[in-house]
Amino acid sequence: MAEPPASSKTLLDRFGPHPAFVPTGGWQNESEHPAHRLVKTHCCFCGQQCGIQLKVRENQVIGFEPWEEFPFNHGMLCPKGVKRYLQGGHPDRLLDPLLREPNGFRAAGWDETLDFTARRLQEIQQKYGKDSVAIYGGASLISEKSYLLGKFARVALGTRHIDYNGRLCMVSAGTAYKLAFGVDRSPLPWSDIPKAQVILVAGANVAECAPITTDYIWRCRDGGGKLMVVDPRMTPICRNADVYLPVRPGTDLALYLGLLHVVLRDGLEKREFIDQYTTGFSAVAESVRVWDPRTVAEKTGVPPESIERAAHLFAKAERAIALHARGVEHQSKGVENCLALINLCLATGHIGREGAGCAMITGQGNGQGGREHGQKCDQLPGQRSISDPEARAHTAKVWGIAPEEIPQAGYSAVEIMEAIHRGEIKALLSCCFNPLVSLPDANFTHEALKKLEFFGVIDFFLSETAHYADVVLAGSLQEEEEGIGCTVEGRVIHIRKAVDPPGNAKGDTWIYCELAKRLGKAKYFPYHTTREIYEELREASHGGHADYYGITYEKIDQNLGVFWPCPSLDHPGTPRLFEDGRSYHPDGKHHFVVTEWRESGDPVSADYPVYLTTGRVVSQYLSGTQTRRIGALLKQYPNPRVEIHPRLAQQYGIADGDWVTVSSRRSQITLQAMVVRTIRPDTVFIPYHWPGDRSANRLTHRTLDPRSKIPEFKVSACQLQKVAGPAEWAIREAKGNA
């Protein structure tokens, strides 16, 4: 409802982010008051979901100890994992529900805030219709929470509009894999990576965004494997690349079409495999005919010789793997980019075998699990399509409602914000999502949030977006409820509960159930424990592609994770997909899909001549709601800087450390320059984890991939201008009131 109820400074002073450097009780607290127990669980940050042991004393997580037995990471952790324990006792932690008042927020009781939330949602639905209310979920939520949130939207509210921040992460890959293979999961376990002879890393800053995967790639190289990296920036793993392909932002598709062109031109395709296991090859073969290396070089800036070499290495290898992530997926042709990589793997027979295949590097904490069981706008649990009558009948039966009561597909995340902006959606309930930082075109998001008639937030810290809320329901951290997640590999893991939510904060699932009760739907939400929710999730997923029926908490503990699909209790799980040569399509074939070239939605021009690409740094996670509060992580990379090649910097008279205003067609921000030789000279890079006038997403645009609805974070047009002094935000920060 309109602007936040107090100045930004007032809200930040009270709710942070305040960086915590020292654990509660001081550095020596642990030696004086040792931990009572170690809880074997998983890191809450990123899709690798590393095993970790949390040290717990009474009801507080006080430190960590590596968990060396967990087979994915063997004790390895990135700095985010090392410092994650600092969230539990953090001074910014929300300990009570909050209600908006004229001059800020006041702590309130649960009955008051839950009654108010339910009443407002009902009033708005009665006035404007069921679909005037939308739900935002988060891909960092455990699967029990995301499953229940999907059910809450469809059963308790009856709205079709529920989507999640995984829309900003995995959907291009998911859409492409469904088109090609009929299923949305990385087809191979990570233990395949060291067994490949060639690894193609396509648009994935592995070292910073999936740090543990680095060791798998280095072990591949130890065995003589070749590493090829496609990226406009020389990310840390590029130093050891045998072939480096510095693609111009937004032109990845041309490169992959060119690789397939060379493969087919030189007769390196695997005919037998293609004939026996695939459909659609000839149309794809025809479509790459025009993409000769010279044409591709013109488009991408990658030398023709590098294209030839990469194609030959990949096709001639007995075992090759293509790993891809947001670099190719965050584009308005993100689905095409993934499909072109899949086509390359299919044509060269690299799929369904040990050490061969393609794989998406899922980004968010429960990025894989969080998208499988019903918080995507077009899916029901088990990765079922919401428009499929059989899927609706199955889900309706598990939920105890009639199939026609399940709403049809709703809007995706960015489309929901656009519908809010044009007044179609009037109320939003958001759990674990910070769209003001993470959605593109942040000024648009700001305008939209002001138009909401009701905005409810469920979260454990007060994010920048939550400043606009009418009510904030103090929810739970990952380690405060028991459940499951699914990792980058498709391995279902057990998230153990380490502590209860502190103060008057509550488990998210309790909050959903209490709201459902107040909406008159108590009988559909009878759970006392998250285990009961999981038992229902197993049933709901049964028969779907992401079949969890055979996976129990105990089975996960015994096996240190179980790979889905796992349709029965005696089933061992499925670490590698398609080993029998069959896809999940009804015809059992892998489908080649033709990809068409399109220009970016925000093309460079004379006025905006420089490419802007955005991404991450190793010490921050997503919108920074959690990691900007952890002192050591903030200190490692305190503020966003703009990376510029010295050749580009020279044209604008910019030296390292100078202040530079970066302007796009939407807005501008002023940051310090970091002049480095590790980026293309036509491109600048800004990490996106910060809010307000440091926010890279003030510059980005809302062009979406037409199928996956992912925004084009990786390609915008901008202009640069050197400015005399520090940015306003830096002056404010120096005065101690950022």
Next chain:
Amino acid sequence: MGDSGSERERLMHGYEFYVDPSRCIGCQSCLNACEECETHRGQSMINFDFIDRKGTTASAAFVCWHCDEPTCAMVCPADAIKKGDDGVVQSSLKPRCIGCSNCVLACPFGIPKIFPEREQMMKCDMCYDRTSIGKRPMCATVCPSQALAYVRPEQIAWRREKPSNVFYFGKQRITTKVHVMVPANTESISLDVLDHIWEETYAALPEA
């Protein structure tokens, strides 16, 4: 607490420490994890640097190399720095250390640090508190790229880079307990994106 026990203790024998800067991704997990160790919580003993960030993403994280003949101990006027039978060079002995910084200046690797609030030199002791109960050193356990590795020699042998523990500083030859991994066949390494790019237009432009 944890996975200690006679089996694990036995297993730690024969383990060696290897440092491989070519694997380092600059994540600083080691630096952050070191300060979580119970015996010196809040103080990290890791030396970390971006070597030349303007030119490359290369980075290097180091522990103490634990010299066979430690220069730090040789220059200590208070005889406060001791090497154990296991070859590990310890932090200075608190009752003896006078905080004079001789060791800081003399160490050819730049490892020792004076902590003024303790008036004592402290340094990496290869996590004696952990290895003595069958746990690997903290930094080598968490390191995501295994640029810091605590493994048996046979486990390092199949790596692409090979171990060496001989260093020259001018005429001073130093041998160490910790090994550095060096390329089997050193090739020249190109560090500018321009060397990999197709367009010739950029090559002609002057530089900042």
